[in-house]
Amino acid sequence: MQSVDVVVIGAGFAGLTAARELGHAGLEVLTLEARDRVGGRTWTEYRLGHELELGANWVHWVQPHVWAEMTRYGREMIRSPRADEAYWRGADGSARQGTLDEFMTLIDAGQQLIIDDVRAAIPRGTEPTVGTIQELDHLSIQDRIDALGLDPESRAANESVWVGHVNAPLDQVGLSSALRWVAASGGHWQLMHEASSTYRVVDGMREFTARIAAHVAGEIRLNTQVVSVSSDAAGAIVETADGTQIRARRVVSTLPVNAVAGIRFEPALPEVWARQHAETVASQGTKVWLRASGHVPRFFAYGSQHDVFSVLKAEFHESDERGDYTLLVAFGPQHDRVDLDDLAGVQTAVDALRPGLDITEVTAHDWMTDPLARNTWMTHRPGQLTRDLAALQAPAGVVHFATTDNANLWGGFIDGAIESGLRESRRIADALRHG
Ligand SMILES: Cc1cc2nc3c(=O)[nH]c(=O)nc-3n(C[C@H](O)[C@H](O)[C@H](O)COP(=O)(O)OP(=O)(O)OC[C@H]3O[C@@H](n4cnc5c(N)ncnc54)[C@H](O)[C@@H]3O)c2cc1C
CATH class of the missing domain: 3.50.50.60 (FAD/NAD(P)-binding domain)
Known part of the structure; x- marks a missing residue:
């Protein structure tokens, strides 16, 4: 032996x-x-004519362990494209369109209120169970948002941002996840957003x-x-x-x-x-890559936690013998709401967030049903x-x-x-x- x-x-x-x-x-x-x-x-795989990250994608220099490895192995980062357009759902469920700045203004006060007590809750990000988190940990992110009294438009937008981050319905996710990641970002929610979804690793x-x-x-x-x-x-x-x-x-x-x-x-x-x-x-979501016809203007779209997709984003512009196309990445809060074999269903889900796209192909790995991950x-x-x-x-x-x-x-x-x-x-x- x-x-x-x-x-x-x-x-x-x-x-x-x-x-x-x-x-x-x-x-x-x-x-x-x-x-x-x-x-x-x-898991980097060549699919839809591109090297795609089917799993994790983004890293940041406020993540010290990753960054040490990036330095050690001479890895570089590249910024995911900035969005020129933003789409989100209003309080009545109807589509809103504006600039990313307009969306950020809409969520600004609410995002701060959700984590306003972070310095007392988790004073040191390296000790996520020390602080008033002990008294707060029974709360879900939904509980916190419900208690804030946000106006309906701001509330809908703020919910959609957090469901994108935590990949599960908000009443199932502890407030702890929001607080600990913001604590890890020095208490700044904007930095946490950047850290979790902006810079990918070259190669x-x-x-x-x-x-x-x-x-x-x-x-x-x-x-x-x-x-x-x-x-x-x-x-x-x-x-x-x-x-x-x-x-x-x-x-x-x-x-x-x-x-x-x-x-x-x-x-x-x-x-x-x-x-x-x-x-x-709590996490139970999915990440899906989609091919859309043409070079679609860079956009970022937020759905609600009740949608198939909570986040949809234009990542890459490509061309092949079939013409120009755009690769989109989507995240959904519940993996089993997405049926990759049902292209018409996926198209409907995309239409709900960002109308006017022609989806021709879709691919993903379902990590939740993967017996070696289930997460x-x-x-x-x-x-x-x-x-x-x-x-x-x-x-x-x-x-x-x-x-x-x-x-x-x-x-x-x-x-x-x-x-x-x-x-x-x-x-x-x-x-x-x-x-
Ligand atoms: C879709 C998606 C998007 C993500 N986005 C990001 C992101 O942008 N940034 C970020 O930082 N993180 C992100 N993550 C999270 C990140 O991928 C994980 O936190 C990290 O990779 C986990 O590493 P690990 O080594 O703890 O676990 P794993 O990577 O799951 O490693 C466990 C290993 O054990 C193996 N294994 C399991 N069972 C057995 C067995 N019985 N015998 C032998 N081997 C076994 C598995 O195959 C696996 O290789 C994302 C994850 C997913 C799925």
Whole structure:
């Protein structure tokens, strides 16, 4: 039986970071990844005539863990195109059109009110459970908006912005997600908007993760699904789907909370994992790429949380033998509202946000039904953050947990995944050095 110091399960950002750091600490590491590629919920694929990010796309320099990696690997960023036109739904559900500046003016006061107490709620973004968040965590984002008494036009616009951020109906998402991400952005909601949806990585996530993978000492074994982890105080036996067993002194699981039941743990995982897995986290949306005929003026459209799409945006102008076309990216708050095989239905959903487009093709990956993910970018349900975060970070014997789901600073983002990989690799290196 192969024997290593550490088995890392999963080669997303958390797993790649953990594996690299453990190797640098002089430990023998084996990384097991069920997919045929590294990157996890980042996935650059050539579709619709373009390299598209089917998963994560945007990074920012206020995300310190990502930015350190951007610097280390010489990655550059490029701004997503600015919108010349903005579309949104009014309080009566009818379409409004204006400039992006007009939309920003409409949401300005409400956006500030939603997070106005952020400095008391989460004074330090790196400690998201310290502050008045303890008393506020039972609230959903909808509860907060309902209590503000915004005028109906402003309220509708503010709701649409937040449903775009959190990819779930607002009554299911904790206010904590809004507060912690704004806290991570120094308390400024405008900066949080920029950080979460503006700058993408030149050459894409495929190249970014390939660079990290190239620095991982030890094998990254693809197409290798872990089915069980049996551990005691001395170490663990990790079993893969083809029956191979590997002995390890420590194990790092990078599975998202929603997907953790994909592995049978013996002894069973701590109760916090079972509970949050049963509840699921709040995020449940989707990201869809669409091809529209012609070079459509750059626009940004917001739908309501009851629409199929909450956000629609013109990203790339392209041309091929069929003529000019525009690639649009859309986000929806519930993945199962979108049927990719129903182009007419997708067209209707687009018409509701931005009339006058001719949609000819559509593509996406449904991360919510993907058994290795079952999640998009994590947002918590009310109460989950303060109740569970510390317990989710704690190792269970020789089994450690590195996932963006249990990060402190940018939980739900790539930055959080890297943070968690660094945290658990340091813990293991310390333990094995002294153990
Ligand atoms: C559509 C979408 C858009 C997003 N947009 C952004 C964005 O713009 N910016 C941003 O910062 N973040 C964004 N995110 C979130 C970001 O992608 C994640 O936070 C981050 O990639 C999570 O990294 P991770 O390593 O924690 O988890 P994952 O990337 O999910 O890695 C876990 C790995 O474990 C593997 N695995 C699972 N089960 C097993 C098993 N049994 N055996 C072996 N391997 C297994 C999986 O295949 C996967 O590779 C987005 C996510 C999605 C889905």
